[in-house]
Amino acid sequence: MLKMNNISKVFRTDVVETHALRDFTLHVEEGDFVAVTGPSGSGKTTFLNVAGLLETFDDGDYLLDGQSVKGLSDSQLARLRNEKIGFIFQSFNLLPDLNLFDNVDVPLRYRRFNAAERKRRIEEALEVVGLASRMRHLPSQLSGGQQQRVAIARALAGQPRFLLADEPTGNLDTQMANSVMDLLEQINKEGTTVVMVTHDPLLAQRAQRNIFVRDGRVSEVTSNADASELLHKTAQVG
Amino acid sequence: MFIYYLRLAMLSLRKNILLTSLMITAIGLGIGAAMTTITVNYLMSADPIPHKSDRLFYVQLDNWDPNSPYQEPNEPPDQVTWLEATNLMAAGKAFRQSAMGQSTLIVEPNRPEQKPFVTRVRMAYADFFPMFDVPFLYGSGWTANDDLDRRLVVVLSKATNDEVFGGVNSVGENLVMEGRSYQVVGVLDDWHPRPKFFDLSTGAFNLPEDLYVPYSLKESLELPSTGNNNCWQPVSEDTFQAFLQSECVNSQFWVEFEDPDDQYEYLAFLDNYVAEQKKLGRFPRETNNRLSNVMDWMENQEVVAEDARMMMYMALMFLIVCLLNTVALLLAKFIGRTGEIALRRAVGASRRTLFAQHLIEAGLIGAAGGLLGLILAWLGLKGINGLYGDQINGLTSLDPNMIALAIGLAVISTILAGLYPTWRACSVPPAGQLKTQ
Numbered sequence A: 001m002l003k004m005n006n007i008s009k010v011f012r013t014d015v016v017e018t019h020a021l022r023d024f025t026l027h028v029e030e031g032d033f034v035a036v037t038g039p040s041g042s043g044k045t046t047f048l049n050v051a052g053l054l055e056t057f058d059d060g061d062y063l064l065d066g067q068s069v070k071g072l073s074d075s076q077l078a079r080l081r082n083e084k085i086g087f088i089f090q091s092f093n094l095l096p097d098l099n100l101f102d103n104v105d106v107p108l109r110y111r112r113f114n115a116a117e118r119k120r121r122i123e124e125a126l127e128v129v130g131l132a133s134r135m136r137h138l139p140s141q142l143s144g145g146q147q148q149r150v151a152i153a154r155a156l157a158g159q160p161r162f163l164l165a166d167e168p169t170g171n172l173d174t175q176m177a178n179s180v181m182d183l184l185e186q187i188n189k190e191g192t193t194v195v196m197v198t199h200d201p202l203l204a205q206r207a208q209r210n211i212f213v214r215d216g217r218v219s220e221v222t223s224n225a226d227a228s229e230l231l232h233k234t235a236q237v238g
Numbered sequence B: 001m002f003i004y005y006l007r008l009a010m011l012s013l014r015k016n017i018l019l020t021s022l023m024i025t026a027i028g029l030g031i032g033a034a035m036t037t038i039t040v041n042y043l044m045s046a047d048p049i050p051h052k053s054d055r056l057f058y059v060q061l062d063n064w065d066p067n068s069p070y071q072e073p074n075e076p077p078d079q080v081t082w083l084e085a086t087n088l089m090a091a092g093k094a095f096r097q098s099a100m101g102q103s104t105l106i107v108e109p110n111r112p113e114q115k116p117f118v119t120r121v122r123m124a125y126a127d128f129f130p131m132f133d134v135p136f137l138y139g140s141g142w143t144a145n146d147d148l149d150r151r152l153v154v155v156l157s158k159a160t161n162d163e164v165f166g167g168v169n170s171v172g173e174n175l176v177m178e179g180r181s182y183q184v185v186g187v188l189d190d191w192h193p194r195p196k197f198f199d200l201s202t203g204a205f206n207l208p209e210d211l212y213v214p215y216s217l218k219e220s221l222e223l224p225s226t227g228n229n230n231c232w233q234p235v236s237e238d239t240f241q242a243f244l245q246s247e248c249v250n251s252q253f254w255v256e257f258e259d260p261d262d263q264y265e266y267l268a269f270l271d272n273y274v275a276e277q278k279k280l281g282r283f284p285r286e287t288n289n290r291l292s293n294v295m296d297w298m299e300n301q302e303v304v305a306e307d308a309r310m311m312m313y314m315a316l317m318f319l320i321v322c323l324l325n326t327v328a329l330l331l332a333k334f335i336g337r338t339g340e341i342a343l344r345r346a347v348g349a350s351r352r353t354l355f356a357q358h359l360i361e362a363g364l365i366g367a368a369g370g371l372l373g374l375i376l377a378w379l380g381l382k383g384i385n386g387l388y389g390d391q392i393n394g395l396t397s398l399d400p401n402m403i404a405l406a407i408g409l410a411v412i413s414t415i416l417a418g419l420y421p422t423w424r425a426c427s428v429p430p431a432g433q434l435k436t437q
Helices: A044-051 A074-084 A099-109 A114-130 A142-159 A175-188 A202-207 A224-237 B001-013 B016-044 B082-091 B144-150 B158-165 B197-203 B240-245 B262-279 B295-299 B306-334 B338-344 B352-394 B400-427 B429-436
Strands: A004-012 A017-028 A033-037 A059-064 A083-089 A164-167 A193-197 A209-214 A217-221 B056-060 B098-106 B119-123 B137-141 B153-156 B174-177 B180-190 B209-214 B249-254 B292-295
Touching: A004 A044, A004 B119, A017 A044, A017 A217, A017 B197, A033 A044, A033 A175, A044 A059, A044 A164, A044 A193, A044 B429, A074 A099, A074 B338, A074 B352, A083 A142, A099 A142, A099 B338, A114 A142, A142 A175, A164 A175, A175 A193, A202 B098, A202 B429, A209 B262, B001 B016, B001 B352, B016 B306, B016 B352, B016 B400, B056 B295, B082 B098, B082 B209, B082 B240, B082 B249, B082 B262, B098 B197, B098 B209, B158 B400, B197 B249, B197 B295, B262 B292, B292 B295, B295 B306, B306 B338, B306 B352, B306 B400, B338 B352, B338 B400, B338 B429, B352 B400
Parallel strands: A033 A193, A033 A209, A083 A164, A164 A193, B119 B209, B153 B180
Antiparallel strands: A004 A017, A004 A059, A209 A217, B056 B249, B056 B292, B098 B119, B098 B174, B098 B249, B137 B180, B153 B209, B174 B180
16 A cells, blocks of 8 residues: 655755655555654654655665655656545645635545535535535534544545544644544544554544654554553653 | 626625725726727727728938938938829839828808808819729719819818708819819718728828818919928929929828739839939939838828827836736735635635636726726726817727727736735645644
């Protein structure tokens, strides 16, 4: 599903080079629910951006759903993002001037579906997140948890095989965070591969696999308990 | 997608009314100023008789002072003498030809309540009317025999017929001018060629004359020349006949060919004619005959005034300044939207797609600016008309071509102005924007 081999990513300015990823190797299988944890600055978000084709990489190989992404044009990358990847961000990133229907419609527009197909998918996605009755509301009329649900609906509407979530509960209280996590688990159970970056060990425990990242490198932990322990240690080191 | 982008553009424009208004005003001002001056230049340089302007030729013969040209560097006079006018008419070498000039006559209306009035008269030959496709409301022009017989016939302009005969069909009626009775043979429909190419010496944008009489009457009735009259040597005697026989130029001479290539044969005829005249002691300068078609003649006579051209260049520079302002405003608008651009990229929009979306928004601003510019151009043209009045008759109206040009220029220039802001906004790395939202 997602195969990264020895990926390197260096951010350069005139005076300094920052190695965000070093020989980063990770294989995610279809149907996985992977939580990526690690201290601040460890490279979690860079990994997610590279995985989501929002960032290029300097070295290594990256196969997404069996296709190498190296050397693809901007249009080809955009198409891959549109068809195979759904994004969920910490700050929701809804477009404030568009109502829920039109927000969920955004990725579908770039997919060139006809109006009837788009409508069907939008209604279905909003139904899944429990907001079908509010599709004509603006994001500002919703709570934070509801806004994140809309963002999830937007990510789901295109029926991607791969969901990337960057701190999806970071801006939510515990109750709302749990409800969003329930939703992600449900989506995963229905077959969508989920990769989630989080700081929260409790949320990470709900994933099937935990990946611990430090200094741009991967340390894979299969047991949720171990992951929790590792996170605890990291917090002490930090 | 186009409709979708238009909808997004409308939403975006409504979101910040002040910024949108500033951009539309900037474009509108630039387009308004540019279109005002472009329209004047366009109408000044328009082809007044496009279907045959390449077959109508203006004749110039150089009978001027042997020691100095009519105009530097070696331009022949821009009119011909009465001698040349009548000799070339007598030769009749072209498909159609007409000498012509301007004079004035006092009209004495039949109705007692109307006072006599002075009116401008065009003296011409019968070919004048078919040669310039002059439209008739009633009757027609006179005949070549009327020219030869020096008959007292007259063709009225529509305005004169309205004034003297109340607008009814006056063909066959008599019109008394300076004690002589002229028979009305035709009444023109509205006719206002712009520029008045057939006689640029009396004002390229003046209205045509009110009456038309045979040029041959000039000699028999001693009709004065009221247009331009230039002489390079004094008239030998103070008589009308001496004036006619002099080297003073005061008539225009036009020929029409069935084929533009016939001009070469006609030019050869003119060269022979001048050679014969040289034997008689005339034409002391080197042979310098010219034939210019309508557009070349207007170019030669600088119908488009230099100051009008300069004003147009200045207005275009003003448009560029307005566009630079629009670039800055668009930059502020688009850069403020990098978060949305990043999100759209994340969910599948390519840079090209986003470029299209933003350029359509710029185009929409341009279209709105173009509409405002049209209103300002219309007001500007009204203002020019108020300032200059009759001197620029017919040059201050927007025609469909100009309207299309205004909108097209506004849209295209605003899209060009939007290229850099769009490129900047789309170049911001999306990953950072998505994290910092």
